Amino acid sequence: MKKYDKLVKNAAGRIVPEIINGNQSIPYKGIGKHIPSGRKHAPNIVSSINYPADGNKTVASIRKALERSGIKNGMTISTHHHLRNGDLVAEEVFKAAKELGIKDLVWFPSASFPCHAPILEYLEDGTINRIEGSMNGPLGKFTSEGNMKGMAVLRSHGGRYQSVQDGEVHIDIAVIAAPTSDPFGNANAVHGPSACGILGYALADYQYADKVVVVTDNLIDFPCIPMQIEGNYVDFVIEVEKIGIPEKIVSGTTKVTKSPDRLLIADLTARFCEEAGILGDKCCFQFGAGGTSLAIGLYFHEILKKNAWKARFAFGGSTQYMVKMLEEGTLEYILDAQAFDLEAVRSVRENHNHQDVSIFHAYNYHSKGNYTTMMDVVILGATEVDLNFNGNVVTHSDGYLLHGIGGWQNCLFSKCTILPIPLFRDRIPVIKDQVTTLCGPGELIDVIVTERGIAINPLRQDLIERVKNSGLPLKTIAELKDEAEKICGKPEKPELDDELVAAIKWVDGTVIDSVKKVKS
Amino acid sequence: MTEGDKNCPGGNQGAGIRSDCSVNLTLNKSGGREIKLTSKVDVMYGNSIRNQVDDILKFFDIEHATVEIIDTGALPFVIAARMEAAIKKLIDKEKEYLTELIEINDFETNRDIDRISRLYLPGNTPNLMINAGIHKPNGIILDLEDAVAPAKKFEASFLVRNALRSMNFYGAERMVRINQVPRGLHDLEFIVPQKVNLILIPKCETPRQIHAVNRKIQEIRDRLNLRHQIWLMPIIESALGVQRAFQIASSADNIVALAIGLEDYTADIGTSRTPEGKESFYARSRVVNAARATGIQPIDSVFSDVNDEEGLIQNVRVSKSLGFEGMGCIHPRQIKIIHDSFAPDDQEIDKAKKIVKAFSKAKEEGLGVVSLGTKMIDPPVVKRALRTIKLAIKSGRLNQEWENEDDQEKNPVIQ
Numbered sequence: 001m002k003k004y005d006k007l008v009k010n011a012a013g014r015i016v017p018e019i020i021n022g023n024q025s026i027p028y029k030g031i032g033k034h035i036p037s038g039r040k041h042a043p044n045i046v047s048s049i050n051y052p053a054d055g056n057k058t059v060a061s062i063r064k065a066l067e068r069s070g071i072k073n074g075m076t077i078s079t080h081h082h083l084r085n086g087d088l089v090a091e092e093v094f095k096a097a098k099e100l101g102i103k104d105l106v107w108f109p110s111a112s113f114p115c116h117a118p119i120l121e122y123l124e125d126g127t128i129n130r131i132e133g134s135m136n137g138p139l140g141k142f143t144s145e146g147n148m149k150g151m152a153v154l155r156s157h158g159g160r161y162q163s164v165q166d167g168e169v170h171i172d173i174a175v176i177a178a179p180t181s182d183p184f185g186n187a188n189a190v191h192g193p194s195a196c197g198i199l200g201y202a203l204a205d206y207q208y209a210d211k212v213v214v215v216t217d218n219l220i221d222f223p224c225i226p227m228q229i230e231g232n233y234v235d236f237v238i239e240v241e242k243i244g245i246p247e248k249i250v251s252g253t254t255k256v257t258k259s260p261d262r263l264l265i266a267d268l269t270a271r272f273c274e275e276a277g278i279l280g281d282k283c284c285f286q287f288g289a290g291g292t293s294l295a296i297g298l299y300f301h302e303i304l305k306k307n308a309w310k311a312r313f314a315f316g317g318s319t320q321y322m323v324k325m326l327e328e329g330t331l332e333y334i335l336d337a338q339a340f341d342l343e344a345v346r347s348v349r350e351n352h353n354h355q356d357v358s359i360f361h362a363y364n365y366h367s368k369g370n371y372t373t374m375m376d377v378v379i380l381g382a383t384e385v386d387l388n389f390n391g392n393v394v395t396h397s398d399g400y401l402l403h404g405i406g407g408w409q410n411c412l413f414s415k416c417t418i419l420p421i422p423l424f425r426d427r428i429p430v431i432k433d434q435v436t437t438l439c440g441p442g443e444l445i446d447v448i449v450t451e452r453g454i455a456i457n458p459l460r461q462d463l464i465e466r467v468k469n470s471g472l473p474l475k476t477i478a479e480l481k482d483e484a485e486k487i488c489g490k491p492e493k494p495e496l497d498d499e500l501v502a503a504i505k506w507v508d509g510t511v512i513d514s515v516k517k518v519k520s
Numbered sequence: 521m522t523e524g525d526k527n528c529p530g531g532n533q534g535a536g537i538r539s540d541c542s543v544n545l546t547l548n549k550s551g552g553r554e555i556k557l558t559s560k561v562d563v564m565y566g567n568s569i570r571n572q573v574d575d576i577l578k579f580f581d582i583e584h585a586t587v588e589i590i591d592t593g594a595l596p597f598v599i600a601a602r603m604e605a606a607i608k609k610l611i612d613k614e615k616e617y618l619t620e621l622i623e624i625n626d627f628e629t630n631r632d633i634d635r636i637s638r639l640y641l642p643g644n645t646p647n648l649m650i651n652a653g654i655h656k657p658n659g660i661i662l663d664l665e666d667a668v669a670p671a672k673k674f675e676a677s678f679l680v681r682n683a684l685r686s687m688n689f690y691g692a693e694r695m696v697r698i699n700q701v702p703r704g705l706h707d708l709e710f711i712v713p714q715k716v717n718l719i720l721i722p723k724c725e726t727p728r729q730i731h732a733v734n735r736k737i738q739e740i741r742d743r744l745n746l747r748h749q750i751w752l753m754p755i756i757e758s759a760l761g762v763q764r765a766f767q768i769a770s771s772a773d774n775i776v777a778l779a780i781g782l783e784d785y786t787a788d789i790g791t792s793r794t795p796e797g798k799e800s801f802y803a804r805s806r807v808v809n810a811a812r813a814t815g816i817q818p819i820d821s822v823f824s825d826v827n828d829e830e831g832l833i834q835n836v837r838v839s840k841s842l843g844f845e846g847m848g849c850i851h852p853r854q855i856k857i858i859h860d861s862f863a864p865d866d867q868e869i870d871k872a873k874k875i876v877k878a879f880s881k882a883k884e885e886g887l888g889v890v891s892l893g894t895k896m897i898d899p900p901v902v903k904r905a906l907r908t909i910k911l912a913i914k915s916g917r918l919n920q921e922w923e924n925e926d927d928q929e930k931n932p933v934i935q
Contacts, residue, residue: 260651260655260851260852260853261651261654261852263853264654264655264852397563397564398563398564399563425593426538426539426560426561426592426593427539427561427564427565427593427594427595428561428564428593451651451654452654486622486688487595487650487688488565488595489565489568489595489596491561491564491565492563492564492565492566492567492568493564494563494564495563
């Protein structure tokens with residue numbers, strides 16, 4: 001089977017394949033242009049007669065569970081990333097698959113981390129054909145250098161749900177690492193030695209997979225409350241010694257940046273939001289767990305407090321800083337799909353206003369609305385933006401795949417999308433003529449905040465109007481680009497191979513761009 | 521030079537080093553110029569770095585050499601400085617490989633501009649220089665003295681020279697702290713021709729040091745036919761310096777400020793710095809007095825605990841109350857705090873507003889004497905009040921149009 005075939009130019013002007021790993025795919029048509037039809041995908045109907053009457057679905061090992069799930073060559077196996085860089089389960093799954101002599105699996109993680117580097121072995125020996133998910137660190141390097149057998153596919157968190165729901169990806173076996181579970185398969189992440197707070201990214205997996213396997217290191221008697229995972233969907237439960245390394249699952253504490261340059265960017269971002277009237281009573285927002293984002297959150301908190309405003313909701317990933325807002329009364333609700341630190345885990349366990357939700361609610365583009373469009377502002381990152389405000393989050397300027405898309409594409413639909421980014425990092429300018437890889441169309445990216453000035457997308461005259469007399473350092477994106485190149489020099493473009501190694505999906509399942517192999 | 525002459529590597533590399541490079545140069549008898557580059561930015565700037573390095577070798581007439589460069593994203597002015605230092609360690613060459621003097625660096629400063637904050641930048645650490653200007657200090661100090669290890673002083677002078685030419689500090693006054701005289705006289709060759717605005721002279725104990733610096737500046741100026749104004753700021757750091765503060769302050773016309781350095785001073789008088797600073801009260805007051813007597817700016821010592829923001833605020837309050845007009849910063853985070861804390865408070869602003877209004881009124885009415893109520897106001901007090909208003913506007917505590925606004929506020933009351 002060819003990795004890909006039938007190259008066409010999509011509506012963004014990017015060359016993408018119409019056939020990816022033997023499957024038909026739809027080239028990107030423009031924002032909101034692809035309207036799907038048909039019925040949702042569904043797993044097989046089963047009968048409870050085939051499940052133990054005593055509710056005990058435990059089996060001895062992952063290997064046993066895979067065997068009893070009917071694992072075969074070419075199947076798709078999913079895992080979630082709530083254990084982040086402390087995950088011990090994904091590797092065990094492929095180790096067991098290899099022992100069973102299985103080949104050409106598709107690994108469908110909701111994200112990968114540096115801890116997944118050992119999985120390279122299974123990509124090299126043919127146990128795994130390809131990854132459809134995210135490729136970080138060594139996995140990104142492996143993929144970028146053209147070593148993966150199949151073509152990698154990268155999706156946003158919402159796009160991942162969409163692809164499963166729409167049947168683009170059929171999960172044969174979902175393996176769900178669960179910090180606490182009962183023998184029936186009810187599970188949660190708020191208790192147990194590997195508690196990670198939430199399991200929101202595993203929702204599509206257990207609803208749509210043919211077989212669902214729960215792996216836990218804290219098996220308790222039925223019932224396991226709360227039931228973040230409902231046992232009625234679960235086929236097998238396995239107890240292992242350890243599913244994760246706690247200190248790598250959640251940071252004990254996430255920290256605001258100490259870099260004066262990044263604090264300046266954060267300060268400018270918060271002041272922009274204040275001057276533009278984005279922050280106010282009942283406003284809603286999302287900011288991430290990076291050092292700059294956290295500083296922005298802290299500044300938001302101060303602005304809200306100063307004005308006696310209360311934000312209505314923030315969408316997680318949650319951190320101690322969001323929890324602080326909740327507890328100090330500048331925020332009413334946290335809706336949360338992942339908890340980044342121990343404070344956040346505590347909060348989701350104790351506070352009814354800190355509600356765990358799945359990415360289905362927030363991000364799935366093929367649903368009856370989602371939360372992102374209701375958010376007044378989201379704070380995101382990027383490795384590159386270009387003169388048309390297009391954004392790249394997956395590759396670096398040298399062409400290497402280094403990051404997943406995460407919720408980034410989904411969040412672009414907020415009322416105001418802001419990218420606070422340094423104008424250059426160690427001589428590498430962030431603003432290009434054209435992004436190396438297109439992940440998000442410029443129409444959806446409203447503001448770029450750098451330490452040397454703020455560029456507002458000309459499509460947002462309303463924002464420009466609102467801040468024009470604010471005294472903020474407003475510049476055009478071209479001026480910012482020139483300023484960076486005066487300091488750093490004009491960078492050369494990477495010389496990339498013609499061969500494609502990965503496809504980038506848009507939130508509606510269409511292909512927005514492809515990633516070229518780097519020349520080694 | 522002889523064949524196989526080898527440098528100990530110049531520049532910086534290793535864990536935590538960014539935006540810098542190390543250069544290892546070997547001169548050869550044959551084989552042409554060979555450049556071995558390991559760079560984080562090879563894909564984007566590899567060719568431009570290789571071209572630049574080759575150009576520099578050619579400029580210094582080097583035909584056969586091996587250059588090993590380990591680069592972590594050094595800007596061109598840094599690479600040029602590292603290369604030139606490496607070459608000049610091996611070959612005695614007069615000529616200089618000068619990077620572009622960018623337009624924004626071609627300016628002079630006035631004698632009495634604000635010098636509330638001056639950010640110290642170690643002279644051999646390029647990544648701290650790159651974003652220094654965006655934090656809007658009144659001045660930046662490229663430090664060739666205490667912040668540079670003795671073994672690195674040679675290469676630092678090239679870096680500081682190039683930074684003065686090519687780094688955009690966004691309008692901050694460009695200052696250099698030279699080494700203690702007489703060594704510092706040699707530094708002047710690197711910085712005087714580069715439109716430096718102000719030179720800090722450390723460990724000043726006698727007017728002779730000032731005269732020596734000014735003589736050297738004049739010599740360089742005459743030789744190169746330069747006319748750029750260069751100000752001096754002596755730093756008093758010893759008991760003897762404190763005793764001679766006035767002689768030093770008044771020893772030359774181009775001295776615009778007198779600073780005190782308390783770390784060395786307290787050691788010199790046999791004690792150490794305390795948060796309350798009682799031990800330096802005499803020295804600080806004497807420096808303020810010497811500066812005021814000469815009509816120049818008194819500038820306080822740095823506050824060295826970057827994480828202690830509250831301590832810094834307290835320190836500035838004391839500093840301001842003693843009569844100082846500014847202070848050194850060792851971290852960008854201190855800049856805003858220092859500006860805010862030196863800015864006039866509400867009471868001072870109110871008083872200044874009244875005085876300035878009385879002054880305007882007297883002017884309008886053609887009166888020679890300004891009075892407020894029954895009190896007569898002397899010209900220096902008016903001058904001081906005008907400065908307070910200026911600072912209040914700058915720090916955002918007073919609106920530019922305050923005179924009109926105040927009238928609007930008051931009119932209804934009068935009616």
